[in-house]
Amino acid sequence: MKHSDQHADRRLWIRSLLWGLLLVVCVMGIAHAEGLFRWLEPDARQVIYQRAQFYELLGRHLLVVGVAALVTILLGVGAGIAVTRKKGRDFLPLVAQLSSLGQTFPPVAVLALAVPVLGFGTLPIIMALMLYGLLPIVRNTLAGLHAVDEDIKMASRAMGMTPLQTLYQVELPLAAPVILAGIRTSVTINIATAALGATVGASNLGDPIIAGIINGNMAYVVQGALIIALLALTIDSLFEGLQGRLRQRLSSSQRLS
Amino acid sequence: MSLLDALPTPKLRRGGCPNAVLASLSIVMLAVIWGMDAVSVAPNRIVQGTGVDVLGAIGLPGALLASLLILAIGGLASQPSRTNYAAAMGVVVLLLALMPFGLMVASHFLIDPTLPQARLGIGASYWLILFILLLCLIELRLRLALTRLWPVLILTGVGLLWWLCASLWLDDLALVQEFNARDRQFIRAVGQHIVLVGVAVGISIVLGVLLAMLMRRFRRLQKSAFAMLNFLQTIPSLALFGLLLAPLAWLAANVPVLAQLGVSGIGNTPALIALVAYSLLPIVRNTYIALEQVSPDTLEAATAMGMRRGQQFWQVRLPLALPVLLEGVRITTVQAIGLTAVAALIGAGGLGTFIFQGLGQAAMDMVLLGALPILILALLVDAALGALAEALRPGGIQ
Amino acid sequence: MIELSQVSKRFGDETAVDDINLKVAKGKFCALVGTSGCGKSTTLRMINRLIERSSGDIILDGQALEAYDPVKLRRRIGYVIQSTGLFPHWTVARNIGLVPRLLKWSADDIQARVDELMALLGLPIEEFAHKYPHQLSGGQAQRVGVARALAADPDILLMDEPFGALDPITRIKLQDELASLQSRLHKTVVFVTHDMDEALKLADHLVVMRDGRIVQQGTPLALLQHPKDLFVESLLGGLERGLKQAALTRVKDHMSSLGPTLPSQYRISADFSLRQALSMMLRDHTDRLAVVDQHDVPIGELSLRKIVKEAQLEKGSMREA
Numbered sequence: 001m002k003h004s005d006q007h008a009d010r011r012l013w014i015r016s017l018l019w020g021l022l023l024v025v026c027v028m029g030i031a032h033a034e035g036l037f038r039w040l041e042p043d044a045r046q047v048i049y050q051r052a053q054f055y056e057l058l059g060r061h062l063l064v065v066g067v068a069a070l071v072t073i074l075l076g077v078g079a080g081i082a083v084t085r086k087k088g089r090d091f092l093p094l095v096a097q098l099s100s101l102g103q104t105f106p107p108v109a110v111l112a113l114a115v116p117v118l119g120f121g122t123l124p125i126i127m128a129l130m131l132y133g134l135l136p137i138v139r140n141t142l143a144g145l146h147a148v149d150e151d152i153k154m155a156s157r158a159m160g161m162t163p164l165q166t167l168y169q170v171e172l173p174l175a176a177p178v179i180l181a182g183i184r185t186s187v188t189i190n191i192a193t194a195a196l197g198a199t200v201g202a203s204n205l206g207d208p209i210i211a212g213i214i215n216g217n218m219a220y221v222v223q224g225a226l227i228i229a230l231l232a233l234t235i236d237s238l239f240e241g242l243q244g245r246l247r248q249r250l251s252s253s254q255r256l257s
Numbered sequence: 258m259s260l261l262d263a264l265p266t267p268k269l270r271r272g273g274c275p276n277a278v279l280a281s282l283s284i285v286m287l288a289v290i291w292g293m294d295a296v297s298v299a300p301n302r303i304v305q306g307t308g309v310d311v312l313g314a315i316g317l318p319g320a321l322l323a324s325l326l327i328l329a330i331g332g333l334a335s336q337p338s339r340t341n342y343a344a345a346m347g348v349v350v351l352l353l354a355l356m357p358f359g360l361m362v363a364s365h366f367l368i369d370p371t372l373p374q375a376r377l378g379i380g381a382s383y384w385l386i387l388f389i390l391l392l393c394l395i396e397l398r399l400r401l402a403l404t405r406l407w408p409v410l411i412l413t414g415v416g417l418l419w420w421l422c423a424s425l426w427l428d429d430l431a432l433v434q435e436f437n438a439r440d441r442q443f444i445r446a447v448g449q450h451i452v453l454v455g456v457a458v459g460i461s462i463v464l465g466v467l468l469a470m471l472m473r474r475f476r477r478l479q480k481s482a483f484a485m486l487n488f489l490q491t492i493p494s495l496a497l498f499g500l501l502l503a504p505l506a507w508l509a510a511n512v513p514v515l516a517q518l519g520v521s522g523i524g525n526t527p528a529l530i531a532l533v534a535y536s537l538l539p540i541v542r543n544t545y546i547a548l549e550q551v552s553p554d555t556l557e558a559a560t561a562m563g564m565r566r567g568q569q570f571w572q573v574r575l576p577l578a579l580p581v582l583l584e585g586v587r588i589t590t591v592q593a594i595g596l597t598a599v600a601a602l603i604g605a606g607g608l609g610t611f612i613f614q615g616l617g618q619a620a621m622d623m624v625l626l627g628a629l630p631i632l633i634l635a636l637l638v639d640a641a642l643g644a645l646a647e648a649l650r651p652g653g654i655q
Numbered sequence: 656m657i658e659l660s661q662v663s664k665r666f667g668d669e670t671a672v673d674d675i676n677l678k679v680a681k682g683k684f685c686a687l688v689g690t691s692g693c694g695k696s697t698t699l700r701m702i703n704r705l706i707e708r709s710s711g712d713i714i715l716d717g718q719a720l721e722a723y724d725p726v727k728l729r730r731r732i733g734y735v736i737q738s739t740g741l742f743p744h745w746t747v748a749r750n751i752g753l754v755p756r757l758l759k760w761s762a763d764d765i766q767a768r769v770d771e772l773m774a775l776l777g778l779p780i781e782e783f784a785h786k787y788p789h790q791l792s793g794g795q796a797q798r799v800g801v802a803r804a805l806a807a808d809p810d811i812l813l814m815d816e817p818f819g820a821l822d823p824i825t826r827i828k829l830q831d832e833l834a835s836l837q838s839r840l841h842k843t844v845v846f847v848t849h850d851m852d853e854a855l856k857l858a859d860h861l862v863v864m865r866d867g868r869i870v871q872q873g874t875p876l877a878l879l880q881h882p883k884d885l886f887v888e889s890l891l892g893g894l895e896r897g898l899k900q901a902a903l904t905r906v907k908d909h910m911s912s913l914g915p916t917l918p919s920q921y922r923i924s925a926d927f928s929l930r931q932a933l934s935m936m937l938r939d940h941t942d943r944l945a946v947v948d949q950h951d952v953p954i955g956e957l958s959l960r961k962i963v964k965e966a967q968l969e970k971g972s973m974r975e976a
Contacts, residue, residue: 094278098392106598108595108609108631109628113625115616115624151736155740155741157729158703158729159730160726160730188491192493199616209495209496213499213602218502224499225500226500232492
């Protein structure tokens with residue numbers, strides 16, 4: 001059984017490697033594939049998006065999503081931990097309710113509402129991504145910590161672990177798969193929402209699509225869409241690999257998931 | 258929902274510690290009300306408005322009244338009891354009800370009636386107070402252990418009051434002006450949005466349930482079908498819309514029959530295809546789980562009692578599966594409402610049009626005109642379908 | 656040495672433990688017995704301060720419980736619970752080594768201690784050290800639970816229905832092993848159970864609880880002979896009480912020396928209990944058994960008449976005392 005697990009694990013990593021490779025090939029190769037796109041859009045003046053290099057757009061996209069993800073993970077997991085401790089327990093019902101209600105807010109609406117408050121540009125995007133991406137992480141942190149067996153927590157206290165030791169050595173490792181799933185959801189949504197950021201003045205992989213739609217240039221649209229899709233698939237498969245790795249280490253995960 | 262149901266419900270503590278949540282929320286509200294701009298005034302639609310603080314907007318008496326009411330919430334929460342919580346709830350509702358009147362006072366003070374284009378914008382503190390008051394409402398509902406119906410009723414009442422105020426007396430409000438300028442368009446957009454969502458969800462329910470049943474019949478299908486649906490769900494919406502544009506445009510250009518049927522690269526066709534593609538996963542997953550989770554013991558008992566297969570399906574399997582299935586429909590619909598907004602980019606219409614037009618023209622009130630109804634629509638659908646699923650859950654089982 | 660005096664615990668309006676007095680001498684095995692919800696687990700958890708008592712005093716080795724830092728206190732007290740509470744993400748070896756690691760022992764010392772404990776509890780190291788809790792049977796998991804509790808060689812061991820979730824055969828096996836461990840290690844044990852047979856078998860001191868109060872306490876034999884009321888008597892098995900008492904008595908304490916008559920053809924080992932002897936008599940339709948030593952050599956005789964008579968005498972003498 002263990003053997004087949006490892007096998008599946010390796011297959012996951014190979015898959016994410018393949019998506020990543022395809023992403024790199026597209027980012028580097030689109031500029032040289034003029035013939036292909038000319039066939040798609042024979043009458044256009046240009047068929048390759050020129051305003052910025054694709055790797056620049058990819059870099060900016062990753063930066064925005066990365067910064068937002070880093071902050072949300074710290075804040076979200078922190079908040080989830082804080083409200084499940086003795087001192088913050090008062091806030092637990094409200095935070096739990098809010099994080100579940102927040103799933104209802106459409107990301108587009110959140111992004112649109114952020115602009116009047118924060119203005120145009122990259123910063124409002126990062127803020128909107130952070131606000132929105134926080135909720136799945138908080139929610140899953142709460143769910144994960146909540147799922148840790150009461151008896152196990154009691155046993156760790158009874159053995160003489162300090163609250164901090166219980167948190168780091170018992171609760172967080174056991175909740176990790178659920179928390180990671182929340183981070184995966186958050187990042188997936190954020191990659192998609194960041195692309196919409198092109199409409200509020202951020203320059204990223206959404207740009208070619210928006211420009212293509214406005215100018216009626218299908219070639220641009222396809223270029224942008226292809227790269228975003230590959231980026232999303234690469235990142236998502238990386239998370240899947242990470243989850244597989246975690247599940248393997250945490251042999252008990254079937255009890256928790 | 259299951260997480261929330263599992264959480265310990267907060268108990269009313271007798272005479273015990275003050276409620277830290279409401280106390281901190283009221284402190285934050287006080288800071289917001291005195292520290293941020295309440296409204297903004299602009300001479301016309303495009304110019305960025307200038308901010309006005311609370312004293313300028315509703316004067317010292319108004320500011321003191323608001324602060325007093327906010328303090329009352331924190332004060333009542335410092336000695337928690339059922340009556341005090343109920344009173345705090347009353348204060349919250351009162352504050353919500355007073356908010357449009359504050360705007361009226363502000364427009365009376367600040368808007369020069371001789372300037373027909375002048376308009377009042379709602380400032381950051383107004384939005385934040387509104388948001389925090391809603392948090393207070395949630396917290397109080399939880400502490401008083403009220404059903405979900407209560408906040409819905411309260412907010413419906415408050416919403417009607419706001420709408421009344423807006424349509425009768427708040428002509429200077431930028432949002433209202435924006436609405437008045439294109440009320441026909443707005444109503445059409447709401448209609449389009451709802452129709453798009455409804456059709457997409459309807460198609461996905463039919464397809465999704467069929468697919469789930471096929472997956473139960475042909476087990477080998479299961480893995481690849483779920484992998485495919487997960488794959489689709491991972492692709493960002495903008496990219497999927499984009500990727501559908503090109504082939505559909507090609508089809509419309511080269512297959513005249515399809516073009517006659519209304520297929521084109523831009524518009525409803527790619528929007529519907531993408532919406533259905535996204536909607537399938539939650540529906541299929543929940544249907545599959547719902548049908549699968551019915552315990553074999555229950556089914557064996559049904560067989561043993563002499564139920565036929567058809568009877569088993571209609572009388573045992575379906576009633577037990579229905580709440581989970583509805584949960585899938587809820588997730589799908591809420592998701593589709595958001596995604597339809599993105600579809601406006603490829604010309605599908607709907608409320609997203611206002612968002613993207615507004616962003617293009619830097620007209621923030623127009624953005625709000627699109628974003629707010631989308632948000633409200635999503636919350637309404639979520640509450641309605643959630644309540645329906647709860648009502649259908651026999652005997653409160655999970 | 657653990658001493659509880661006038662200890663109470665109230666949860667809101669509910670009194671879970673009501674004014675109990677209890678003394679457990681060093682090296683003794685004390686069992687708390689009662690129906691569920693009688694406050695026995697709460698009493699146990701007040702000793703390692705998992706639950707803080709509402710009133711009363713608890714003295715541990717001559718010092719008030721407050722004098723100890725709760726975390727350090729718990730590292731000195733072993734704790735075993737019914738659901739084992741093993742950490743599912745750690746191997747057996749790491750689980751057992753938990754407290755020594757908390758106490759910052761060196762890696763070699765921890766390793767040596769884990770090996771020693773696994774041997775002590777009959778868990779072959781090569782087979783079990785790297786397994787995870789979910790790969791163990793109920794009995795194996797509870798052995799690991801006991802090993803973990805013993806890891807830092809605590810003087811005191813608290814056990815909360817440790818064998819309650821096991822099948823009867825495994826349970827009896829683990830009870831026997833615990834008894835033999837205790838005869839070697841002489842820990843001060845407080846053991847919570849609702850299984851009276853388990854308590855009678857293991858305890859030096861038996862405490863019967865009901866609705867948060869102690870109804871009766873004493874040696875198992877004393878309780879069997881003089882249950883205070885109907886509740887204690889029914890808990891002790893009602894009509895079966897005589898047999899349970901017989902189970903606590905060794906054959907060698909009641910045998911008479913070999914007489915002039917031929918020894919009976921039915922033989923019983925001197926270490927067996929009187930209950931087993933009675934059972935043999937019933938099975939083999941005899942009222943006399945020959946008692947043999949471990950080499951199967953007759954060393955005495957046991958007769959039904961004598962057992963009954965001595966039981967009468969014992970009861971009489973107890974009453975006078």
